[in-house]
Amino acid sequence: MTGRGLVLLLPGQGSQYQGMAVELYEREPVFATVADEFFAAMGPEGKLVRNDWLSDTPGVPIDDGTRAQPLLFIIGYAIGTVLHSRGLQPVRLIGHSVGELAAAALAGVFDLPAAGRxxxxxxxxxxxxxxxxxxxVAAAPATVEAVVDPVWAAKGLVVGAVNAPAQTILTGPEPELSLVEEALWTAGLTSRRVRSAQPFHSPVLNAAADVFEQAVAAERLRPPRIPITSAWTGRPVESADGLRPAFWARQMAEPVRFWEAVSSLPDDGEFTMVEAGPGNLLSVIARRHPSVRARxxxxxxxxxTEGKAAWPVWLAGLEKLAEQSISPRGSQNCSAR
Structure with missing residues:
Protein backbone atom coordinates (compact mmCIF):
# COMPACT_ATOMS: atom_id res chain seq x y z
CA MET A 1 0.00 0.00 0.00
CA THR A 2 1.50 3.32 -1.07
CA GLY A 3 -0.37 5.50 1.43
CA ARG A 4 -2.26 8.73 1.14
CA GLY A 5 -0.62 12.02 0.29
CA LEU A 6 -1.04 14.82 2.81
CA VAL A 7 -2.43 18.04 1.31
CA LEU A 8 -2.45 21.15 3.52
CA LEU A 9 -5.20 23.72 2.97
CA LEU A 10 -4.22 27.13 4.36
CA PRO A 11 -7.12 29.56 4.90
CA GLY A 12 -7.30 33.30 4.32
CA GLN A 13 -9.40 36.31 5.29
CA GLY A 14 -12.85 35.39 6.54
CA SER A 15 -11.81 32.31 8.51
CA GLN A 16 -10.48 34.28 11.47
CA TYR A 17 -12.07 34.82 14.88
CA GLN A 18 -10.84 36.30 18.14
CA GLY A 19 -8.78 33.83 20.16
CA MET A 20 -8.24 31.38 17.30
CA ALA A 21 -5.42 28.90 18.05
CA VAL A 22 -4.45 30.62 21.30
CA GLU A 23 -4.64 27.24 23.09
CA LEU A 24 -2.01 25.89 20.69
CA TYR A 25 0.22 28.85 21.45
CA GLU A 26 -0.16 28.15 25.17
CA ARG A 27 0.29 24.36 25.04
CA GLU A 28 2.18 23.34 21.87
CA PRO A 29 5.90 24.26 22.30
CA VAL A 30 6.88 24.11 18.61
CA PHE A 31 3.90 26.26 17.67
CA ALA A 32 4.77 28.85 20.33
CA THR A 33 8.45 29.02 19.37
CA VAL A 34 7.64 29.61 15.71
CA ALA A 35 4.97 32.20 16.52
CA ASP A 36 7.27 34.16 18.82
CA GLU A 37 10.01 34.21 16.18
CA PHE A 38 7.52 35.55 13.66
CA PHE A 39 6.19 38.30 15.93
CA ALA A 40 9.74 39.38 16.72
CA ALA A 41 10.59 39.51 13.01
CA MET A 42 7.58 41.78 12.40
CA GLY A 43 9.20 44.44 14.56
CA PRO A 44 7.08 46.77 16.74
CA GLU A 45 3.91 45.78 14.85
CA GLY A 46 4.44 42.15 15.89
CA LYS A 47 4.02 42.93 19.56
CA LEU A 48 0.77 44.77 18.85
CA VAL A 49 -0.56 41.88 16.76
CA ARG A 50 0.34 39.35 19.47
CA ASN A 51 -1.21 41.46 22.23
CA ASP A 52 -4.47 41.90 20.33
CA TRP A 53 -4.55 38.17 19.53
CA LEU A 54 -4.23 37.21 23.19
CA SER A 55 -6.58 39.91 24.49
CA ASP A 56 -10.30 39.70 25.21
CA THR A 57 -10.53 43.39 24.28
CA PRO A 58 -8.22 43.92 21.27
CA GLY A 59 -7.29 47.43 20.26
CA VAL A 60 -7.78 46.58 16.58
CA PRO A 61 -10.66 44.24 15.62
CA ILE A 62 -9.69 40.77 14.40
CA ASP A 63 -11.54 41.28 11.10
CA ASP A 64 -9.21 44.10 10.12
CA GLY A 65 -6.60 42.82 7.70
CA THR A 66 -3.78 44.28 9.79
CA ARG A 67 -4.65 41.67 12.43
CA ALA A 68 -6.32 38.80 10.56
CA GLN A 69 -3.69 38.53 7.83
CA PRO A 70 -0.51 38.09 9.92
CA LEU A 71 -2.33 35.84 12.39
CA LEU A 72 -3.78 33.58 9.68
CA PHE A 73 -0.32 33.42 8.15
CA ILE A 74 1.49 32.37 11.32
CA ILE A 75 -1.19 29.94 12.45
CA GLY A 76 -1.02 28.10 9.13
CA TYR A 77 2.77 28.20 9.07
CA ALA A 78 3.11 27.08 12.70
CA ILE A 79 0.68 24.19 12.23
CA GLY A 80 2.62 23.07 9.16
CA THR A 81 5.85 23.26 11.17
CA VAL A 82 4.40 21.16 14.00
CA LEU A 83 3.24 18.51 11.54
CA HIS A 84 6.70 18.49 9.94
CA SER A 85 8.28 18.00 13.38
CA ARG A 86 6.07 14.92 13.75
CA GLY A 87 7.29 13.46 10.47
CA LEU A 88 4.27 14.53 8.40
CA GLN A 89 5.40 16.06 5.12
CA PRO A 90 2.74 17.40 2.75
CA VAL A 91 2.86 16.46 -0.89
CA ARG A 92 1.00 19.63 -1.85
CA LEU A 93 0.10 23.00 -0.36
CA ILE A 94 -2.95 25.04 -1.37
CA GLY A 95 -3.43 28.44 0.26
CA HIS A 96 -6.40 30.79 -0.01
CA SER A 97 -5.36 34.45 -0.29
CA VAL A 98 -2.87 35.16 2.53
CA GLY A 99 -2.76 31.39 3.05
CA GLU A 100 -0.75 31.29 -0.17
CA LEU A 101 2.00 33.24 1.60
CA ALA A 102 1.96 30.64 4.39
CA ALA A 103 2.31 27.96 1.72
CA ALA A 104 5.26 29.83 0.21
CA ALA A 105 7.03 30.03 3.57
CA LEU A 106 6.40 26.35 4.34
CA ALA A 107 7.82 25.49 0.92
CA GLY A 108 10.95 27.54 1.62
CA VAL A 109 10.32 30.36 -0.86
CA PHE A 110 11.29 32.74 1.96
CA ASP A 111 12.34 32.04 5.54
CA LEU A 112 10.47 32.95 8.71
CA PRO A 113 12.36 36.20 9.49
CA ALA A 114 11.64 37.36 5.94
CA ALA A 115 8.01 36.34 6.41
CA GLY A 116 7.77 38.58 9.45
CA ARG A 117 9.04 41.55 7.48
CA VAL A 137 -22.96 34.85 -2.74
CA ALA A 138 -24.53 31.42 -3.19
CA ALA A 139 -24.49 31.50 -6.98
CA ALA A 140 -22.23 30.96 -9.98
CA PRO A 141 -19.95 33.83 -11.03
CA ALA A 142 -21.90 34.58 -14.21
CA THR A 143 -25.17 34.83 -12.25
CA VAL A 144 -23.57 37.20 -9.76
CA GLU A 145 -21.89 39.35 -12.40
CA ALA A 146 -25.24 39.85 -14.16
CA VAL A 147 -26.45 41.76 -11.09
CA VAL A 148 -23.41 44.05 -10.89
CA ASP A 149 -24.04 47.48 -12.38
CA PRO A 150 -21.33 48.43 -14.94
CA VAL A 151 -20.78 51.68 -13.04
CA TRP A 152 -20.04 49.74 -9.86
CA ALA A 153 -17.71 47.41 -11.77
CA ALA A 154 -15.82 50.39 -13.16
CA LYS A 155 -15.20 51.51 -9.57
CA GLY A 156 -13.66 48.15 -8.61
CA LEU A 157 -16.61 45.95 -7.62
CA VAL A 158 -15.66 42.57 -9.08
CA VAL A 159 -15.74 38.82 -8.50
CA GLY A 160 -12.82 38.40 -6.12
CA ALA A 161 -12.98 34.65 -5.60
CA VAL A 162 -14.61 31.51 -6.94
CA ASN A 163 -14.53 29.08 -4.03
CA ALA A 164 -16.86 26.50 -5.58
CA PRO A 165 -19.13 26.32 -8.66
CA ALA A 166 -21.93 28.13 -6.78
CA GLN A 167 -19.86 29.96 -4.17
CA THR A 168 -18.74 33.35 -5.42
CA ILE A 169 -17.13 36.23 -3.54
CA LEU A 170 -17.85 39.79 -4.63
CA THR A 171 -15.34 42.36 -3.48
CA GLY A 172 -14.95 46.09 -3.74
CA PRO A 173 -15.29 49.51 -2.16
CA GLU A 174 -18.17 51.12 -0.33
CA PRO A 175 -20.84 52.25 -1.00
CA GLU A 176 -20.88 50.06 -4.13
CA LEU A 177 -20.70 46.83 -2.10
CA SER A 178 -23.78 47.76 -0.06
CA LEU A 179 -25.65 48.73 -3.22
CA VAL A 180 -25.00 45.38 -4.86
CA GLU A 181 -25.97 43.62 -1.63
CA GLU A 182 -29.41 45.16 -1.96
CA ALA A 183 -29.56 44.27 -5.67
CA LEU A 184 -28.69 40.63 -4.92
CA TRP A 185 -31.48 40.45 -2.36
CA THR A 186 -33.92 41.88 -4.90
CA ALA A 187 -32.77 39.27 -7.44
CA GLY A 188 -33.46 36.47 -4.93
CA LEU A 189 -29.81 35.58 -4.37
CA THR A 190 -28.53 34.64 -0.91
CA SER A 191 -25.48 36.53 0.28
CA ARG A 192 -23.59 37.30 3.48
CA ARG A 193 -20.74 39.56 4.46
CA VAL A 194 -17.25 38.07 4.63
CA ARG A 195 -15.45 39.13 7.79
CA SER A 196 -13.15 41.70 6.27
CA ALA A 197 -12.61 45.44 6.63
CA GLN A 198 -10.76 45.63 3.29
CA PRO A 199 -11.76 44.85 -0.33
CA PHE A 200 -9.21 42.09 -0.97
CA HIS A 201 -8.84 40.80 -4.54
CA SER A 202 -10.26 43.96 -6.06
CA PRO A 203 -8.37 46.33 -8.39
CA VAL A 204 -8.87 49.08 -5.79
CA LEU A 205 -5.92 47.41 -4.00
CA ASN A 206 -3.62 47.71 -7.05
CA ALA A 207 -1.67 50.59 -5.53
CA ALA A 208 -1.27 48.72 -2.23
CA ALA A 209 -0.08 45.63 -4.10
CA ASP A 210 2.53 47.69 -5.97
CA VAL A 211 3.99 48.96 -2.70
CA PHE A 212 3.80 45.51 -1.15
CA GLU A 213 5.73 44.08 -4.10
CA GLN A 214 8.68 46.29 -3.22
CA ALA A 215 8.80 44.74 0.26
CA VAL A 216 8.72 41.20 -1.15
CA ALA A 217 11.43 42.12 -3.67
CA ALA A 218 13.72 43.16 -0.79
CA GLU A 219 13.84 39.56 0.46
CA ARG A 220 15.68 36.53 -0.90
CA LEU A 221 13.26 34.26 -2.77
CA ARG A 222 13.85 30.61 -3.66
CA PRO A 223 12.01 28.02 -5.74
CA PRO A 224 9.46 26.06 -3.67
CA ARG A 225 10.78 22.81 -2.19
CA ILE A 226 7.26 21.46 -1.62
CA PRO A 227 4.73 21.53 -4.48
CA ILE A 228 2.26 24.42 -4.26
CA THR A 229 -0.90 24.82 -6.30
CA SER A 230 -1.65 28.51 -6.54
CA ALA A 231 -5.20 29.60 -5.83
CA TRP A 232 -4.47 32.72 -7.85
CA THR A 233 -3.56 30.95 -11.09
CA GLY A 234 -5.17 27.57 -10.35
CA ARG A 235 -1.91 25.94 -11.48
CA PRO A 236 1.22 24.55 -9.83
CA VAL A 237 3.76 27.17 -8.79
CA GLU A 238 6.80 26.77 -11.04
CA SER A 239 10.35 27.51 -9.94
CA ALA A 240 10.35 30.77 -11.91
CA ASP A 241 7.09 31.84 -10.23
CA GLY A 242 8.60 31.39 -6.80
CA LEU A 243 11.40 33.82 -7.65
CA ARG A 244 9.08 36.61 -8.85
CA PRO A 245 8.09 39.13 -6.14
CA ALA A 246 5.01 40.10 -8.16
CA PHE A 247 3.72 36.53 -7.98
CA TRP A 248 3.42 36.75 -4.19
CA ALA A 249 2.43 40.41 -4.00
CA ARG A 250 -0.11 40.81 -6.81
CA GLN A 251 -2.52 38.14 -5.49
CA MET A 252 -3.68 40.74 -2.94
CA ALA A 253 -5.52 42.53 -5.76
CA GLU A 254 -6.22 39.58 -8.09
CA PRO A 255 -9.05 36.98 -8.00
CA VAL A 256 -8.78 33.73 -6.04
CA ARG A 257 -9.56 30.53 -7.94
CA PHE A 258 -9.68 28.17 -4.99
CA TRP A 259 -12.06 25.69 -6.60
CA GLU A 260 -9.84 25.48 -9.65
CA ALA A 261 -6.81 24.82 -7.42
CA VAL A 262 -8.55 22.06 -5.44
CA SER A 263 -10.01 20.55 -8.61
CA SER A 264 -6.50 20.24 -10.05
CA LEU A 265 -5.96 17.31 -7.67
CA PRO A 266 -6.76 14.18 -9.71
CA ASP A 267 -10.19 12.65 -9.25
CA ASP A 268 -8.72 9.17 -8.73
CA GLY A 269 -6.10 10.33 -6.21
CA GLU A 270 -5.94 9.37 -2.56
CA PHE A 271 -5.26 12.19 -0.13
CA THR A 272 -5.71 13.34 3.40
CA MET A 273 -6.65 17.00 3.03
CA VAL A 274 -6.12 18.90 6.27
CA GLU A 275 -7.15 22.48 6.91
CA ALA A 276 -4.26 24.11 8.77
CA GLY A 277 -6.15 27.01 10.27
CA PRO A 278 -9.43 28.14 11.84
CA GLY A 279 -12.97 28.01 10.63
CA ASN A 280 -13.18 24.88 8.44
CA LEU A 281 -14.40 26.91 5.46
CA LEU A 282 -11.92 25.29 3.08
CA SER A 283 -12.73 21.81 4.41
CA VAL A 284 -16.39 22.25 3.49
CA ILE A 285 -15.40 23.17 -0.05
CA ALA A 286 -12.83 20.38 -0.42
CA ARG A 287 -15.43 17.75 0.55
CA ARG A 288 -16.95 18.29 -2.90
CA HIS A 289 -13.85 16.89 -4.58
CA PRO A 290 -14.68 13.63 -6.44
CA SER A 291 -12.04 11.61 -4.56
CA VAL A 292 -13.62 12.64 -1.24
CA ARG A 293 -17.13 11.85 -2.40
CA ALA A 294 -15.86 8.47 -3.56
CA ARG A 295 -14.31 7.97 -0.08
CA THR A 305 -15.10 26.99 14.31
CA GLU A 306 -15.62 29.98 16.59
CA GLY A 307 -16.91 29.31 20.08
CA LYS A 308 -15.41 25.84 20.50
CA ALA A 309 -12.33 24.74 22.42
CA ALA A 310 -9.32 24.30 20.14
CA TRP A 311 -7.21 21.85 22.12
CA PRO A 312 -9.55 18.79 21.92
CA VAL A 313 -10.04 19.38 18.17
CA TRP A 314 -6.28 19.67 17.69
CA LEU A 315 -5.57 16.43 19.59
CA ALA A 316 -8.32 14.60 17.70
CA GLY A 317 -6.85 15.78 14.39
CA LEU A 318 -3.36 14.64 15.33
CA GLU A 319 -4.76 11.27 16.36
CA LYS A 320 -6.50 10.93 13.00
CA LEU A 321 -3.26 11.68 11.20
CA ALA A 322 -1.39 9.13 13.33
CA GLU A 323 -3.95 6.44 12.50
CA GLN A 324 -3.73 6.97 8.75
CA SER A 325 -1.15 5.65 6.37
CA ILE A 326 0.39 8.96 5.30
CA SER A 327 2.99 8.49 2.62
CA PRO A 328 6.05 10.77 2.78
CA ARG A 329 5.74 11.13 -0.98
CA GLY A 330 2.01 10.58 -1.42
CA SER A 331 0.25 8.05 -3.59
CA GLN A 332 1.20 7.63 -7.23
CA ASN A 333 -1.97 9.50 -8.22
CA CYS A 334 -1.40 12.51 -5.98
CA SER A 335 0.26 14.91 -8.42
CA ALA A 336 -1.83 17.88 -9.47
CA ARG A 337 -3.02 17.96 -13.05
Missing amino acids: ILAARSRVLAGAPAGGMLA RSEVFGLLP
Whole structure:
Protein backbone atom coordinates (compact mmCIF):
# COMPACT_ATOMS: atom_id res chain seq x y z
CA MET A 1 0.00 0.00 0.00
CA THR A 2 1.50 3.32 -1.07
CA GLY A 3 -0.37 5.50 1.43
CA ARG A 4 -2.26 8.73 1.14
CA GLY A 5 -0.62 12.02 0.29
CA LEU A 6 -1.04 14.82 2.81
CA VAL A 7 -2.43 18.04 1.31
CA LEU A 8 -2.45 21.15 3.52
CA LEU A 9 -5.20 23.72 2.97
CA LEU A 10 -4.22 27.13 4.36
CA PRO A 11 -7.12 29.56 4.90
CA GLY A 12 -7.30 33.30 4.32
CA GLN A 13 -9.40 36.31 5.29
CA GLY A 14 -12.85 35.39 6.54
CA SER A 15 -11.81 32.31 8.51
CA GLN A 16 -10.48 34.28 11.47
CA TYR A 17 -12.07 34.82 14.88
CA GLN A 18 -10.84 36.30 18.14
CA GLY A 19 -8.78 33.83 20.16
CA MET A 20 -8.24 31.38 17.30
CA ALA A 21 -5.42 28.90 18.05
CA VAL A 22 -4.45 30.62 21.30
CA GLU A 23 -4.64 27.24 23.09
CA LEU A 24 -2.01 25.89 20.69
CA TYR A 25 0.22 28.85 21.45
CA GLU A 26 -0.16 28.15 25.17
CA ARG A 27 0.29 24.36 25.04
CA GLU A 28 2.18 23.34 21.87
CA PRO A 29 5.90 24.26 22.30
CA VAL A 30 6.88 24.11 18.61
CA PHE A 31 3.90 26.26 17.67
CA ALA A 32 4.77 28.85 20.33
CA THR A 33 8.45 29.02 19.37
CA VAL A 34 7.64 29.61 15.71
CA ALA A 35 4.97 32.20 16.52
CA ASP A 36 7.27 34.16 18.82
CA GLU A 37 10.01 34.21 16.18
CA PHE A 38 7.52 35.55 13.66
CA PHE A 39 6.19 38.30 15.93
CA ALA A 40 9.74 39.38 16.72
CA ALA A 41 10.59 39.51 13.01
CA MET A 42 7.58 41.78 12.40
CA GLY A 43 9.20 44.44 14.56
CA PRO A 44 7.08 46.77 16.74
CA GLU A 45 3.91 45.78 14.85
CA GLY A 46 4.44 42.15 15.89
CA LYS A 47 4.02 42.93 19.56
CA LEU A 48 0.77 44.77 18.85
CA VAL A 49 -0.56 41.88 16.76
CA ARG A 50 0.34 39.35 19.47
CA ASN A 51 -1.21 41.46 22.23
CA ASP A 52 -4.47 41.90 20.33
CA TRP A 53 -4.55 38.17 19.53
CA LEU A 54 -4.23 37.21 23.19
CA SER A 55 -6.58 39.91 24.49
CA ASP A 56 -10.30 39.70 25.21
CA THR A 57 -10.53 43.39 24.28
CA PRO A 58 -8.22 43.92 21.27
CA GLY A 59 -7.29 47.43 20.26
CA VAL A 60 -7.78 46.58 16.58
CA PRO A 61 -10.66 44.24 15.62
CA ILE A 62 -9.69 40.77 14.40
CA ASP A 63 -11.54 41.28 11.10
CA ASP A 64 -9.21 44.10 10.12
CA GLY A 65 -6.60 42.82 7.70
CA THR A 66 -3.78 44.28 9.79
CA ARG A 67 -4.65 41.67 12.43
CA ALA A 68 -6.32 38.80 10.56
CA GLN A 69 -3.69 38.53 7.83
CA PRO A 70 -0.51 38.09 9.92
CA LEU A 71 -2.33 35.84 12.39
CA LEU A 72 -3.78 33.58 9.68
CA PHE A 73 -0.32 33.42 8.15
CA ILE A 74 1.49 32.37 11.32
CA ILE A 75 -1.19 29.94 12.45
CA GLY A 76 -1.02 28.10 9.13
CA TYR A 77 2.77 28.20 9.07
CA ALA A 78 3.11 27.08 12.70
CA ILE A 79 0.68 24.19 12.23
CA GLY A 80 2.62 23.07 9.16
CA THR A 81 5.85 23.26 11.17
CA VAL A 82 4.40 21.16 14.00
CA LEU A 83 3.24 18.51 11.54
CA HIS A 84 6.70 18.49 9.94
CA SER A 85 8.28 18.00 13.38
CA ARG A 86 6.07 14.92 13.75
CA GLY A 87 7.29 13.46 10.47
CA LEU A 88 4.27 14.53 8.40
CA GLN A 89 5.40 16.06 5.12
CA PRO A 90 2.74 17.40 2.75
CA VAL A 91 2.86 16.46 -0.89
CA ARG A 92 1.00 19.63 -1.85
CA LEU A 93 0.10 23.00 -0.36
CA ILE A 94 -2.95 25.04 -1.37
CA GLY A 95 -3.43 28.44 0.26
CA HIS A 96 -6.40 30.79 -0.01
CA SER A 97 -5.36 34.45 -0.29
CA VAL A 98 -2.87 35.16 2.53
CA GLY A 99 -2.76 31.39 3.05
CA GLU A 100 -0.75 31.29 -0.17
CA LEU A 101 2.00 33.24 1.60
CA ALA A 102 1.96 30.64 4.39
CA ALA A 103 2.31 27.96 1.72
CA ALA A 104 5.26 29.83 0.21
CA ALA A 105 7.03 30.03 3.57
CA LEU A 106 6.40 26.35 4.34
CA ALA A 107 7.82 25.49 0.92
CA GLY A 108 10.95 27.54 1.62
CA VAL A 109 10.32 30.36 -0.86
CA PHE A 110 11.29 32.74 1.96
CA ASP A 111 12.34 32.04 5.54
CA LEU A 112 10.47 32.95 8.71
CA PRO A 113 12.36 36.20 9.49
CA ALA A 114 11.64 37.36 5.94
CA ALA A 115 8.01 36.34 6.41
CA GLY A 116 7.77 38.58 9.45
CA ARG A 117 9.04 41.55 7.48
CA ILE A 118 6.79 40.73 4.52
CA LEU A 119 3.65 40.47 6.66
CA ALA A 120 4.55 43.67 8.52
CA ALA A 121 4.77 45.42 5.15
CA ARG A 122 1.42 43.91 4.14
CA SER A 123 -0.14 45.36 7.27
CA ARG A 124 1.34 48.79 6.54
CA VAL A 125 -0.12 48.95 3.04
CA LEU A 126 -3.49 47.68 4.27
CA ALA A 127 -3.64 50.44 6.87
CA GLY A 128 -3.96 52.95 4.02
CA ALA A 129 -6.22 50.85 1.77
CA PRO A 130 -9.65 52.13 0.67
CA ALA A 131 -12.66 51.17 2.78
CA GLY A 132 -14.59 48.19 1.48
CA GLY A 133 -15.21 44.52 2.02
CA MET A 134 -16.32 41.24 0.53
CA LEU A 135 -19.65 39.52 0.02
CA ALA A 136 -20.19 35.74 -0.28
CA VAL A 137 -22.96 34.85 -2.74
CA ALA A 138 -24.53 31.42 -3.19
CA ALA A 139 -24.49 31.50 -6.98
CA ALA A 140 -22.23 30.96 -9.98
CA PRO A 141 -19.95 33.83 -11.03
CA ALA A 142 -21.90 34.58 -14.21
CA THR A 143 -25.17 34.83 -12.25
CA VAL A 144 -23.57 37.20 -9.76
CA GLU A 145 -21.89 39.35 -12.40
CA ALA A 146 -25.24 39.85 -14.16
CA VAL A 147 -26.45 41.76 -11.09
CA VAL A 148 -23.41 44.05 -10.89
CA ASP A 149 -24.04 47.48 -12.38
CA PRO A 150 -21.33 48.43 -14.94
CA VAL A 151 -20.78 51.68 -13.04
CA TRP A 152 -20.04 49.74 -9.86
CA ALA A 153 -17.71 47.41 -11.77
CA ALA A 154 -15.82 50.39 -13.16
CA LYS A 155 -15.20 51.51 -9.57
CA GLY A 156 -13.66 48.15 -8.61
CA LEU A 157 -16.61 45.95 -7.62
CA VAL A 158 -15.66 42.57 -9.08
CA VAL A 159 -15.74 38.82 -8.50
CA GLY A 160 -12.82 38.40 -6.12
CA ALA A 161 -12.98 34.65 -5.60
CA VAL A 162 -14.61 31.51 -6.94
CA ASN A 163 -14.53 29.08 -4.03
CA ALA A 164 -16.86 26.50 -5.58
CA PRO A 165 -19.13 26.32 -8.66
CA ALA A 166 -21.93 28.13 -6.78
CA GLN A 167 -19.86 29.96 -4.17
CA THR A 168 -18.74 33.35 -5.42
CA ILE A 169 -17.13 36.23 -3.54
CA LEU A 170 -17.85 39.79 -4.63
CA THR A 171 -15.34 42.36 -3.48
CA GLY A 172 -14.95 46.09 -3.74
CA PRO A 173 -15.29 49.51 -2.16
CA GLU A 174 -18.17 51.12 -0.33
CA PRO A 175 -20.84 52.25 -1.00
CA GLU A 176 -20.88 50.06 -4.13
CA LEU A 177 -20.70 46.83 -2.10
CA SER A 178 -23.78 47.76 -0.06
CA LEU A 179 -25.65 48.73 -3.22
CA VAL A 180 -25.00 45.38 -4.86
CA GLU A 181 -25.97 43.62 -1.63
CA GLU A 182 -29.41 45.16 -1.96
CA ALA A 183 -29.56 44.27 -5.67
CA LEU A 184 -28.69 40.63 -4.92
CA TRP A 185 -31.48 40.45 -2.36
CA THR A 186 -33.92 41.88 -4.90
CA ALA A 187 -32.77 39.27 -7.44
CA GLY A 188 -33.46 36.47 -4.93
CA LEU A 189 -29.81 35.58 -4.37
CA THR A 190 -28.53 34.64 -0.91
CA SER A 191 -25.48 36.53 0.28
CA ARG A 192 -23.59 37.30 3.48
CA ARG A 193 -20.74 39.56 4.46
CA VAL A 194 -17.25 38.07 4.63
CA ARG A 195 -15.45 39.13 7.79
CA SER A 196 -13.15 41.70 6.27
CA ALA A 197 -12.61 45.44 6.63
CA GLN A 198 -10.76 45.63 3.29
CA PRO A 199 -11.76 44.85 -0.33
CA PHE A 200 -9.21 42.09 -0.97
CA HIS A 201 -8.84 40.80 -4.54
CA SER A 202 -10.26 43.96 -6.06
CA PRO A 203 -8.37 46.33 -8.39
CA VAL A 204 -8.87 49.08 -5.79
CA LEU A 205 -5.92 47.41 -4.00
CA ASN A 206 -3.62 47.71 -7.05
CA ALA A 207 -1.67 50.59 -5.53
CA ALA A 208 -1.27 48.72 -2.23
CA ALA A 209 -0.08 45.63 -4.10
CA ASP A 210 2.53 47.69 -5.97
CA VAL A 211 3.99 48.96 -2.70
CA PHE A 212 3.80 45.51 -1.15
CA GLU A 213 5.73 44.08 -4.10
CA GLN A 214 8.68 46.29 -3.22
CA ALA A 215 8.80 44.74 0.26
CA VAL A 216 8.72 41.20 -1.15
CA ALA A 217 11.43 42.12 -3.67
CA ALA A 218 13.72 43.16 -0.79
CA GLU A 219 13.84 39.56 0.46
CA ARG A 220 15.68 36.53 -0.90
CA LEU A 221 13.26 34.26 -2.77
CA ARG A 222 13.85 30.61 -3.66
CA PRO A 223 12.01 28.02 -5.74
CA PRO A 224 9.46 26.06 -3.67
CA ARG A 225 10.78 22.81 -2.19
CA ILE A 226 7.26 21.46 -1.62
CA PRO A 227 4.73 21.53 -4.48
CA ILE A 228 2.26 24.42 -4.26
CA THR A 229 -0.90 24.82 -6.30
CA SER A 230 -1.65 28.51 -6.54
CA ALA A 231 -5.20 29.60 -5.83
CA TRP A 232 -4.47 32.72 -7.85
CA THR A 233 -3.56 30.95 -11.09
CA GLY A 234 -5.17 27.57 -10.35
CA ARG A 235 -1.91 25.94 -11.48
CA PRO A 236 1.22 24.55 -9.83
CA VAL A 237 3.76 27.17 -8.79
CA GLU A 238 6.80 26.77 -11.04
CA SER A 239 10.35 27.51 -9.94
CA ALA A 240 10.35 30.77 -11.91
CA ASP A 241 7.09 31.84 -10.23
CA GLY A 242 8.60 31.39 -6.80
CA LEU A 243 11.40 33.82 -7.65
CA ARG A 244 9.08 36.61 -8.85
CA PRO A 245 8.09 39.13 -6.14
CA ALA A 246 5.01 40.10 -8.16
CA PHE A 247 3.72 36.53 -7.98
CA TRP A 248 3.42 36.75 -4.19
CA ALA A 249 2.43 40.41 -4.00
CA ARG A 250 -0.11 40.81 -6.81
CA GLN A 251 -2.52 38.14 -5.49
CA MET A 252 -3.68 40.74 -2.94
CA ALA A 253 -5.52 42.53 -5.76
CA GLU A 254 -6.22 39.58 -8.09
CA PRO A 255 -9.05 36.98 -8.00
CA VAL A 256 -8.78 33.73 -6.04
CA ARG A 257 -9.56 30.53 -7.94
CA PHE A 258 -9.68 28.17 -4.99
CA TRP A 259 -12.06 25.69 -6.60
CA GLU A 260 -9.84 25.48 -9.65
CA ALA A 261 -6.81 24.82 -7.42
CA VAL A 262 -8.55 22.06 -5.44
CA SER A 263 -10.01 20.55 -8.61
CA SER A 264 -6.50 20.24 -10.05
CA LEU A 265 -5.96 17.31 -7.67
CA PRO A 266 -6.76 14.18 -9.71
CA ASP A 267 -10.19 12.65 -9.25
CA ASP A 268 -8.72 9.17 -8.73
CA GLY A 269 -6.10 10.33 -6.21
CA GLU A 270 -5.94 9.37 -2.56
CA PHE A 271 -5.26 12.19 -0.13
CA THR A 272 -5.71 13.34 3.40
CA MET A 273 -6.65 17.00 3.03
CA VAL A 274 -6.12 18.90 6.27
CA GLU A 275 -7.15 22.48 6.91
CA ALA A 276 -4.26 24.11 8.77
CA GLY A 277 -6.15 27.01 10.27
CA PRO A 278 -9.43 28.14 11.84
CA GLY A 279 -12.97 28.01 10.63
CA ASN A 280 -13.18 24.88 8.44
CA LEU A 281 -14.40 26.91 5.46
CA LEU A 282 -11.92 25.29 3.08
CA SER A 283 -12.73 21.81 4.41
CA VAL A 284 -16.39 22.25 3.49
CA ILE A 285 -15.40 23.17 -0.05
CA ALA A 286 -12.83 20.38 -0.42
CA ARG A 287 -15.43 17.75 0.55
CA ARG A 288 -16.95 18.29 -2.90
CA HIS A 289 -13.85 16.89 -4.58
CA PRO A 290 -14.68 13.63 -6.44
CA SER A 291 -12.04 11.61 -4.56
CA VAL A 292 -13.62 12.64 -1.24
CA ARG A 293 -17.13 11.85 -2.40
CA ALA A 294 -15.86 8.47 -3.56
CA ARG A 295 -14.31 7.97 -0.08
CA ARG A 296 -10.82 7.51 -1.43
CA SER A 297 -9.81 10.71 0.31
CA GLU A 298 -10.65 12.41 3.59
CA VAL A 299 -10.90 16.04 4.68
CA PHE A 300 -10.81 17.47 8.19
CA GLY A 301 -9.68 20.55 10.07
CA LEU A 302 -7.20 20.88 12.90
CA LEU A 303 -8.95 23.84 14.54
CA PRO A 304 -12.61 24.38 15.37
CA THR A 305 -15.10 26.99 14.31
CA GLU A 306 -15.62 29.98 16.59
CA GLY A 307 -16.91 29.31 20.08
CA LYS A 308 -15.41 25.84 20.50
CA ALA A 309 -12.33 24.74 22.42
CA ALA A 310 -9.32 24.30 20.14
CA TRP A 311 -7.21 21.85 22.12
CA PRO A 312 -9.55 18.79 21.92
CA VAL A 313 -10.04 19.38 18.17
CA TRP A 314 -6.28 19.67 17.69
CA LEU A 315 -5.57 16.43 19.59
CA ALA A 316 -8.32 14.60 17.70
CA GLY A 317 -6.85 15.78 14.39
CA LEU A 318 -3.36 14.64 15.33
CA GLU A 319 -4.76 11.27 16.36
CA LYS A 320 -6.50 10.93 13.00
CA LEU A 321 -3.26 11.68 11.20
CA ALA A 322 -1.39 9.13 13.33
CA GLU A 323 -3.95 6.44 12.50
CA GLN A 324 -3.73 6.97 8.75
CA SER A 325 -1.15 5.65 6.37
CA ILE A 326 0.39 8.96 5.30
CA SER A 327 2.99 8.49 2.62
CA PRO A 328 6.05 10.77 2.78
CA ARG A 329 5.74 11.13 -0.98
CA GLY A 330 2.01 10.58 -1.42
CA SER A 331 0.25 8.05 -3.59
CA GLN A 332 1.20 7.63 -7.23
CA ASN A 333 -1.97 9.50 -8.22
CA CYS A 334 -1.40 12.51 -5.98
CA SER A 335 0.26 14.91 -8.42
CA ALA A 336 -1.83 17.88 -9.47
CA ARG A 337 -3.02 17.96 -13.05
